[in-house]
Amino acid sequence: MVMVVGETSMELDQCFQMMMMKMEGVSIKEWKDIPVELLMRILSLVDDRNVIAASGVCCGWRDAISLGLTRLRLSWCNNNMNSLVLSLAPKFIKLQTLILRQDNPQLEDNAVEAIANHCHELQELDLSKSLRLTDRSLYALAHGCPNLTKLNLSACTSFSDKAIAYLTTFCRNLKVLNLCGCVNAVSDYTLEAIGNNCNQMQSLNLGWCEKISDDGVMSLAYGCPDLRTLDLCGCVLITDESVVALADWCVHLRSLGLYYCRNITDRAMYSLAQSGVKNKPGGQWKSSAKKSKFDEEGLRSLNISQCTALTPSAVQAVCDTFPALHTCSGRHSLVMSGCLNLTSVHCACILQAHRSVPHSAH
């Protein structure tokens, strides 16, 4: 593996000699003989382009990398990502994480079909901004990668809701699904499918999917009790019914985004507050360890920007129920941008600051 010239080459050889001396009993004569684990350890420190180059060095390294490579990112590719994926998919069959987010859309259905045909152990796949993909890719992924747990399809506007629903019937282990911006692909039909099939769902991003309504979110809440993060940014048809259903069914909810959901009223806020109270562990004899665990339960982040129908008393009730919601700078997690009538809502920290220091905290 002579990729450097002159003095650096000598240094490499010296390093190699020193390494050989420390590894007794193993017959290593050249770079091509180093153990697979060591090779993968070294490659984990270099960027993906060099990993791909390394896989073409010799048969030994090709086989080692094919069996050992679990993580690959190709977003640096500006022109030829499609042909690159077509050539790499049959080699790297043990991939578990594959990041194919593109700046300009290059990926096409045949590349995703190649991935689905070879990389059956894939757990995390990022196909965001792949504007040229069609439903064919989703059908291929459904059949080829049933172990998917994290899937990012944001900004892929060419999918349809039937295809995503089909995918969910096969990929039942999905925990993290990003469908931000997939306007045509996300309808109530899709959400029902997710609620029926992907019961382990924890994080769902439905930003800007403006077709969805309360029926979809309610079936989602019913079917996915483990839901922790839900982003409904820009889903303008959502009303209080959705939030009430989420408050009732999704007890582990940590983060809720309702930006621009202008139909949201105080009723939604009070239902969230009541669910927070309902799920508090009862009894006064809880040890302090359990008390700190409770502080991690409940909403940590709530975005109600532009929900101008809300009044301060309702939002303050939510802020008081969930100690992890903050309006103080530095830990800001209750975001109310554009709600000019909610300026009086504060978390408890700000009141403490007021008490201790005689000047306004803001």
Add this chain to the structure above:
Amino acid sequence: MGRLFLVNLEGKSYSCRHCKTSIALCDDVVSKSFQSRHGKAYLFSKVANVYAGKKEDRMMMTGMHTVVDIYCVKCGSYVGWRYEFAFEKNQKYKEGKSVLERYKVCGPDGNNYWVAAQEVEAGESDTDE
């Protein structure tokens, strides 16, 4: 109200002239032939990072409309208006769309629009193509 929530726009976008918050994508321009009191204005199908003021009825060159003025969420400066209701049938297409004054936003390359010395003193008006 605390920390701002800003929507990140990817791609070529128009931004607020003062605080550089991106407000609308170039792809969302519907018409470039609108006029406001400061000169040119563009009609957008969708804008982000703005909040609305009070509803007002305004007489424009094309008829009576109900509009709300829109302001940048970050710096609060006025950037244009949004049509809520159009009284005339052939103006209905404007409902829900927003007009951004070219003077109040900087273009996708960062270039600004400078108003000519002699400003149009008439009330806000808008024309169609």
